[in-house]
Amino acid sequence: MDINIAENIRSYRKQHGLTQEKLAEVLGVSVGAVYKWESGSSLPELRLIMEMADFFDVSVDALLGYKMKDNRLNVAVERLWKAAHSRDYDALLEAEKAVQKYPHSFDVVYAAAHLYYSFGSRTKKESWIRRAIELLGSARLLVSQCSDSRLNESYICGEIAEMHEMLGESDKALELLKAHNTGAMFDDMIGIMLLSHGGDSVEANDFLEDGFLRTITRLIQTVIGYAMLFDVKNDNASGIEMMHWIIPVLEGLKKTDEPDFFDKMIVVFNVFLAVFQYKSGERKEAEKSLRKAKVLADRFDAAPYYAANRVKYVRESEMTNAHDFLGKTAMDAAEHILKDKNPALRKIWEKVEETNNNR
Secondary structure, eight states: OOOOHHHHHHHHHHHTTOOHHHHHHHHTOOHHHHHHHHHTSSOOOHHHHHHHHHHHTOOHHHHHTOOOOOOOHHHHHHHHHHHTTSOOTTHHHHHHHHHHHSTTOHHHHHHHHHHHHHHHHHHOOHHHHHHHHHHHHHHHHTGGGOOOTTOOHHHHHHHHHHHHHHTTOHHHHHHHHHHTOGGGTTHHHHHHHHHHTTOOHHHHHHHHHHHHHHHHHHHHHHHHHHHHHHHHHTOHHHHHHHHHHHHHHHHHHBSSSSOOHHHHHHHHHHHHHHHHHHHTTOHHHHHHHHHHHHHHHHHHHHSOOOBGGGBTTOOSOOSOBOOOSSOSSHHHHHHHHHTTSOHHHHHHHHHHHHHHHTO
């Protein structure tokens, strides 16, 4: 609620061509009283507010400068999310009012929780962090209302765990993360917490290794998605740039020179690179990229290997295996990408295949 009565008294007085002395005379008060009203150091009595509104020929609301807020649920939620990015700590009062008004709304409770979460994280104020935990706990019970499929109970538990860790309550944090580690989403956090608080290093290694491999897999899948997007948008410059970035990354993750799953993915990204180069008019470069892809594909397909123990930083284990949706072999993957591409590019690929096969 915003009230600007001090500024409004001054403004209306001047509009009517009155001095502070004259307004004081009209209202039967001292000049000092008018001065205090306009400076904001005191407020006039209700009777005087009504008299001034009548004298200035405005409503009491206009004199007060009162603007009623839109307190519909969706508007209140939007205000809370915006406030979380500010330093307006008075917004916490509005959050509490919203929770009182809509105690069974996930959107309100979760937004209020994040306001405390944001301010508590920034200031390290314990009472705000604990209120964030309390509200997140309530949101967890209401999560079935949530329309965002990315949010679920496990995700909220991760946020609660982060708050407990901030308070130095690592045991509670770890208990929550381990109990709600759906899809291994907290492997990295669990590994870090175990090592930060003197936990079992072997257990920490298990979590970190699993998280590392899952992160690499997601990175590869995301880059494939971007390559497809850049191809559709004809954003060839971004495609070339990203392929030049991801290929050395994968090459740097290989533990040995022996064929492994990364080689198959490097084939894929070299073929995508050729597509972008060809569409950019770099036909010689495109042919070079396809030749690299063909040599590497033949090498991988001669001795395909999908176990993760040839990945740097991964222990000598063959339990984890990589998978992809691009085809059984590296050549299948290359053909899958080139299937509907420019016939001229396909002819270059056929020429590369024929040359390699005749060697």
